[in-house]
Amino acid sequence: MKTAEDFQNGQILLIDKPLHWTSFQAVNKMKWALKSKLGLKKIKIGHAGTLDPLATGLLLVCTGKFTKRITELQGQAKEYTGTFYIGATTPSYDLETEIDQTFPTEHIDEALIHETVKQFLGEIDQKPPIFSAIKKDGVRLYEHARAGETIEIATRKTTIHEFEITRIALPEVDFRVVCSKGTYIRSLAYDFGKAMNSGSHLTVLRRTKIGDYDVTDAMDVTLFEQSLAPQL
Template sequence: MNGVVLVNKPPGPTSHDVVRRIRALAKGARVGHAGTLDPRAQGLLLILVGDATKQQREFMAGEKEYVAAIRLGATSSTDDAEGKITAMSNAQIPMTNAVRRTLQSFVGETAQVPPAYSAVKIGGTKAYEAARRGKPLTLKPRGVTIKEIELLEYRYPALKIRVACAAGTYIRALARDIGKKLGCGGYLSALTRSRSGNFLLKDAVPLSSLTSQNLAQHLLPSTAIPSTLNR
């Protein structure tokens, strides 16, 4: 059994939970994924089965696209709704034109500090492990590339955007930085991955629909994979 399964991950399970589920259905085949989705996030998760796991690095390098809901007027210790939320007092409500200008200022190559609660390692220690112990690591900015940002909806404090970005971009950090630049604070309240490379969420199968009997029907053959890695 070899190929890629496009899974529509619901909020709740971790990416590794999904891998374990597919591994049980695949009955012994090697299984991995091509890009973590946080537990609260939903949407497209590429599950690699059999020989496709050998191409994991190529799959992970594909451009990603997300729909992100951002809550303005507050900050979070984790840059999402999971953390300690602190309201920003006396924050001015940004006008729509200011929001548009701010969003476009992030398009292109930019420096981004990963979230304190992330899997980034320093000296073998993961940032989220250190943060949970109350000793957060000092994380250095990393270069990321934002291809597009589109304003979908805005009614303060709710902001919804579409983001196309290169691999390695933290949307939680982007939400934090947008709020900071607007002067009102912000954190990621919901996230949906809609594309990975040329694979689309609309073609994905709900995780709950997969069984050992139908898994093979949802495998994209390895011969069809190389042409779909990048948009």
């Protein structure tokens, strides 16, 4: 059992973030558990890379002195699995918003899907979604989006190390991607559909790895809370 001192000295905790939770909510619940169970008045805690509420999977949470390692951990390659829905787009590029356009898919077959994957390997230019937390002129993009404002978003360089199609059952396509920091899988979904002269959006996303850390070694937030032994 880890002690209050252990958490102050620094821990890297592997958490499997549940669906619909924000990364902030997960960290906040853990902070509350550490304070209430271990009698800590103050504890530094933070995560190394946000997951959207509609994504599940690996969240690296650092405590105490290890919060200094967050930047280093954020820079590591990440692996994701999930599902693209081919033939329709949404403004947020995922299920946060309703479908706004539909596209033909009759021309899409397995050969075209596998051929299109090749376009996205290596360094690519990617435009972040308008529904994202990136700031423009001091305001987060999703706030501009919800206000109905049209904003010019600059492209960013990102690297797709691996991109594999694991299941094709149109309109659904399952994938596995290994990518650099700052890659938006939602944008990849949108661009992938566009590259096939159609449309696409993300319906499922799970982060499975960050560097050498694997979600198979992660625990649920509730289990973490239960694992804390009250300090006598």
